[in-house]
Amino acid sequence: MILKEDTLSIIREQIKRILAHGENGAQPHSFGNGDAPLPAPSGFYARKLSGINPDDIRTRADFEALPFTDKDNLRDAYPLGLAVVPELDIVRIHSSSGTTGTPVIIPYTRRDVEDWAVMFRRCYEIAGVTPTDRVHITPGYGLWTAGIGFQAGAELLGAMVIPMGPGNTDKQLQFMRDLRSTVLCATSSYALLLAEEIEKRGMRGDIHLKKALIGSERWGEKMRRRIAAELGVSLYDIYGLTEVYGPGIGISCDAENGMHMFDDYLYCEIIDPKTGETVPDGTLGELVITTLRKEGAPLIRYRTHDLTRILAGDCACGCKYPRIDTILGRTDDMVKVKGVNIFPGQIDTFLKEVEGVSSEYQAMIDHFEGRDRFTLFFETERLDDERRLLEKEVARVAHARLGLTVMPKAVSIGELPRSEKKSTRVFDNRY
Ligand code: ZN
Numbered sequence: 364m365i366l367k368e369d370t371l372s373i374i375r376e377q378i379k380r381i382l383a384h385g386e387n388g389a390q391p392h393s394f395g396n397g398d399a400p401l402p403a404p405s406g407f408y409a410r411k412l413s414g415i416n417p418d419d420i421r422t423r424a425d426f427e428a429l430p431f432t433d434k435d436n437l438r439d440a441y442p443l444g445l446a447v448v449p450e451l452d453i454v455r456i457h458s459s460s461g462t463t464g465t466p467v468i469i470p471y472t473r474r475d476v477e478d479w480a481v482m483f484r485r486c487y488e489i490a491g492v493t494p495t496d497r498v499h500i501t502p503g504y505g506l507w508t509a510g511i512g513f514q515a516g517a518e519l520l521g522a523m524v525i526p527m528g529p530g531n532t533d534k535q536l537q538f539m540r541d542l543r544s545t546v547l548c549a550t551s552s553y554a555l556l557l558a559e560e561i562e563k564r565g566m567r568g569d570i571h572l573k574k575a576l577i578g579s580e581r582w583g584e585k586m587r588r589r590i591a592a593e594l595g596v597s598l599y600d601i602y603g604l605t606e607v608y609g610p611g612i613g614i615s616c617d618a619e620n621g622m623h624m625f626d627d628y629l630y631c632e633i634i635d636p637k638t639g640e641t642v643p644d645g646t647l648g649e650l651v652i653t654t655l656r657k658e659g660a661p662l663i664r665y666r667t668h669d670l671t672r673i674l675a676g677d678c679a680c681g682c683k684y685p686r687i688d689t690i691l692g693r694t695d696d697m698v699k700v701k702g703v704n705i706f707p708g709q710i711d712t713f714l715k716e717v718e719g720v721s722s723e724y725q726a727m728i729d730h731f732e733g734r735d736r737f738t739l740f741f742e743t744e745r746l747d748d749e750r751r752l753l754e755k756e757v758a759r760v761a762h763a764r765l766g767l768t769v770m771p772k773a774v775s776i777g778e779l780p781r782s783e784k785k786s787t788r789v790f791d792n793r794y
Contacts, residue, residue, distance in 0.1 A: 364631050364644070364673055364685055366423045373655045374426065374630070374663070378417040381661060384447040385409020407440040408432075408447060412663070427632075427641050431651065431664045437467040437606060445660040446470045453659055458506040459605035469605060470659035476515070478656055482625050483516020483611035489623060489682060490574055490599040490614060492546050494521035499544035501553055502578060503529050508609025509578060513548045516611055522546070529553065532560055540569040547575040547596065551586055558593035572596050578603070578610040600689060604667060607652050613687065618679040621686035628656050631687060632664070633673055635704065636694040644673040647706065649694040650687060670694045670706050698791050700728055701735045703767050707789050710739070713764040719745055719753050723779045729792040738770045742779055 385406035411430060420426055437445060445468065446453060453470040460466055471479075492498065498517040502509030510528055517524045525542055527535055535557060538544065547554060554575055561570055572594050578601035591598050602622050603610035613624040624631055632641050633648040642648045650667045670693060674686040691708035698705050707726075714720050721742040728737050739761065745753055750773040757771040 364626065366426060366630065370630055370655065371420060371422075371426065374653060375417040375420050377655070377661050378412055378415065378420070378663065381408045381412060381447050381663075382415075382417070385413070407436065407444040408661075408663075411436065429664055431639065431666050432662055433666050434467065434606070434668075437469075438465045440467075441465050442468050443470060447661060448472055448658055456506075457508045457605055457609065459508075467606065472658040475608070475657055475659050478628060479512060479608040479611060480515035480519045482608065482628060483512055484519040485625060485684075486576070486599075486601060486611050486614040487516055487520050487522070487546075489616050489680075490546075490576060490597075491617070492517070492520065492522060492574060492576075496522045496545045496573075497525060497542055498522045498546045498548060499525045499527060499535075499539055499542075499572075501527050501529055501535065501547070501549040501557075502610075508603075508605045512603070512609040512611050513576070513578075517546075532557065536560060536564070536566060539572070540566065543571040545571055545573050547572050547594070548601075549575065549577060551577050551590065554590045554594070555586060558590055562593055567595075570594070574599065576601050576614070602687075602690070604669075606665060607654060607662060607667075608657070615689070616678060616680040616682055620678060621674045621688045623678065623682050623684035623686055626685050628654065630655060631673065631685070633671070633687075634666075636666075636668075636697055637699055637704065644675045647672045647688075647691070647704070647709070668694050670697070670708065696789070698728060698789060700737050700767060703765060705737075705765060705767065705789075709765060710789070713760050714741060714757070716764075717753070717756055717760055719743055719749075720757065721776060723776075723781070724788060725779050726789045727792060728790065735793065736770065737767060738772060740772045740774055740779060742776045743773050744776055745773070 452472045454473050455471045455476060456468050457471065458466045458468050500510055500513045502513060504510035510526065514524050514526055525538055525544055527538065549557065554577055561567055573596060575590065575594060575596045576599050587598055600615040600622055601610045602613035607629065612629060613622040615622045630653040632651040633646060634641050634651050636649040647670060650669045650671050652662065652665050652667060654662050670691045671687045674688055678686055692706055696707050710724060710726060714724055723742045725740040726737065728735060739757065741757065743750060743753055754771040754773050758769055761767055761769040
């Protein structure tokens with residue numbers, strides 16, 4: 364993405380604010396009325412950025428020399444160490460759970476809450492939702508950012524919100540029928556469950572959905588087609604993460620070619636997850652986000668660990684916001700072979716191009732005669748000579764798509780172990 368001069372200036376001001384708060388933020392938050400003061404903020408960001416003179420950040424290279432922020436850093440700031448505003452300015456917190464126990468708490472000011480709703484309203488607008496729509500919201504409410512984000516954006520747009528929250532399928536379907544919901548907001552798995560129930564109960568004729576906004580999960584093309592067909596809706600992918608407002612910071616459009624990201628609120632980079640170097644537009648890597656307007660907890664170069672790329676050029680839909688590609692997976696699953704970064708999602712994608720190859724595969728990486736060797740097992744119904752031809756074709760496409768020489772091995776259908784997780788299909792035996 365282009366790093367404009369005014370974006371750089373916003374980033375400089377933001378860093379100044381972070382550093383200033385670090386100096387002033389040593390006092391415990393107390394309102395002086397006998398309340399129990401919160402512990403002093405840790406000044407986490409000020410420490411991280413100490414020694415940096417914001418006025419020295421003049422070029423893209425200067426910006427790219429700034430340290431990354433990772434989720435572990437945010438965890439260390441528990442509970443409120445991320446705040447760079449006085450407690451009085453914080454109107455809400457959200458929290459994202461971690462696998463390791465300590466939650467991450469993100470403080471929001473009034474303006475942060477408003478900005479998030481403005482971005483979410485844009486998402487609805489890009490999806491063609493209007494004030495005449497009735498928006499049926501099934502993601503959860505509470506510490507989790509999902510439900511309330513969907514709601515605030517729809518209300519700002521002027522649509523009617525039906526704040527269902529998750530679960531209770533009977534009631535979901537009753538309200539969907541009786542209130543004639545036109546827009547469904549859901550995770551992909553819940554949208555599929557609802558589609559199946561509608562089918563099972565023979566309610567297809569009672570449902571008035573036109574669009575579905577699907578958030579926060581990576582999902583396959585097959586599932587997408589099923590949901591679209593069974594619900595009879597157009598689908599839109601909502602992107603977001605709690606650390607950066609929540610869902611609604613980007614969305615796919617009718618051109619179905621990536622997700623538009625709101626570059627007046629966010630600056631996006633793609634980096635090589637192993638080296639940390641920024642890669643050119645169009646190259647796959649990890650999405651790194653810098654917030655440009657966030658007050659409560661601004662983030663500088665936050666590593667999302669989401670695998671995608673920046674799509675160059677204008678979108679066919681006419682929308683001017685820049686795009687990232689659909690999220691292909693987590694960068695934590697990446698392996699480096701012969702100097703080439705490989706992601707499990709890429710193997711899926713290129714195998715789909717080869718006719719006669721099933722979707723099951725297994726990749727083995729080891730050292731052979733001092734060099735990396737990448738063996739790719741895939742299943743096929745073909746036999747003997749046809750298998751050899753298929754292997755040649757897989758090798759050719761792998762080289763064309765990944766720039767990598769692979770050793771393809773065709774096996775019969777059912778020979779490879781089944782796994783839900785893509786990451787368990789790649790075995791790195793080199794270390
Ligand atoms: Zn578009």
